Amino acid sequence: MELSKKSRDFLDDLAVYLMSSGKSEDEVKDVVEELKDHLEEAERAGKGVDDVVGQSPKAYMQHLGSEMAFDVKGFVKIIATLIPNVFAYIIISNFIQGEMTFSTIHLIGFPLVAILFLLAVSQAFRNMSVRTKAGKLKNGVTYMALAAMPMTLFLGLMVLDIFVETPTIVFGPTGQLVLFGLAVVTLFIVSVWTKTWINVIIPILLFGPQFAFAQTSLPLEQQLIFSMLILFVGMGIFLFVWWKKNQNEQV
Amino acid sequence: MAMSQMLKGLLEGCLLAIIDKGETYGYEMSEKLQAYGFTMVSEGSIYPVLLRMKKDGWVETIQKTLPSGGPKRKYYILTEAGQHELLAFKQRWADVSSGVDRVLGEGNEDGTFKKES
Structure with missing residues (x-):
């Protein structure tokens, strides 16, 4: 028998809440599976989510979470993949532009922005997972704030970099090529490690067209427009395929 | 629902007893808890x-595939530490309940209730 929507929503919210609270993925899967099993039997007996989790799903999620340890290893793994990954994107982008200069502000700022963003995303998802359905507008605002956050912070870094002089490393052509190679290898390693191709597909869609058009004599405006178009269409197709695949796995 | 510390302790003891039965x-x-009231x-x-x-190491879990197929189900078994804890709980409960009964002035030493005359 198919679980009711309310039960499925609760299980989804629970998974998001626990994951964004830094619990280990395996443990989360384990406890969500167990509750799913329970809810299925409870619904067969004519009971609902409220009978199982009590009056406040929020309190129940927090109670479960408090009995699960923070997954330090998992957190370190995320940071250890995130920071080289951020630099890989920046290096590839700089490589295409043919200029690679890193100031101390960049070197400290980029990882800091990445970590801040990660923490903000976790906190936002944790908040949204326990929010009632009435909070839809609030959720929309949260998504927008999250989307705007990294760009704003990066921009802030750039401005700071203009006004504050710090020791700077400039890479010549050979250095650029070596770093570019390292960046590509990093993207692949992270992809294999996290078992998802998104980390290879996004850079290809993002930088591939830019790089290809830069070799042509098209005016810069058209280059930008076509690059953007390919990026969005490509992401659309990728997300659609990914969503379809996920859907098939669930059935 | 916020569960009191006492209720949590009782639930723990009852779960130990249920898992101990197999x-x-x-x-x-x-279901068993509900059936017991x-x-x-x-x-x-x-x-x-x-x-x-x-x-705390009182229980272990094993995954078992259901005879009807489908996903695996998680089963709980009591460890040796769990059995010790169950004995300790039974002792604590005997002390507490007889004590409370006596305070309430309705119980006998052996835990049975006095008939109102």
């Missing part, structure tokens, strides 16, 4: 307690 899984445990807590409140008990 390996069992979440829903079955909650332990209805002060919502069904799901056994899971945080089970997590804690596993962390």
Whole structure:
């Protein structure tokens, strides 16, 4: 028998809440599976989510979470993949532009922005997972704030970099090529490690067209427009395929 | 529902006793609790307690495929530490309940209730 929507929503919210609270993925899967099993039997007996989790799903999620340890290893793994990954994107982008200069502000700022963003995303998802359905507008605002956050912070870094002089490393052509190679290898390693191709597909869609058009004599405006178009269409197709695949796995 | 510390302790002891009767899984445990009249807590409140008990090494879990096929189900078994804890709980409960009964002035030493005359 198919679980009711309310039960499925609760299980989804629970998974998001626990994951964004830094619990280990395996443990989360384990406890969500167990509750799913329970809810299925409870619904067969004519009971609902409220009978199982009590009056406040929020309190129940927090109670479960408090009995699960923070997954330090998992957190370190995320940071250890995130920071080289951020630099890989920046290096590839700089490589295409043919200029690679890193100031101390960049070197400290980029990882800091990445970590801040990660923490903000976790906190936002944790908040949204326990929010009632009435909070839809609030959720929309949260998504927008999250989307705007990294760009704003990066921009802030750039401005700071203009006004504050710090020791700077400039890479010549050979250095650029070596770093570019390292960046590509990093993207692949992270992809294999996290078992998802998104980390290879996004850079290809993002930088591939830019790089290809830069070799042509098209005016810069058209280059930008076509690059953007390919990026969005490509992401659309990728997300659609990914969503379809996920859907098939669930059935 | 905020569960009092006392209720949590009682739930823990009752779960130990139920698992001691033979390996069992979440829903079955909650059904048994309900059947025994332990209805002060919502069904799901056994899971945080089970997590804690596993962390403390009182229970172990095994995954078993259902005879009817489908996904695996998690079964709980008592460890030796769990059995010790169950004995300790029974002792504590005997002390507490006879004590409370006496305070309330309605109980005999052996825990049975005095007939009102």
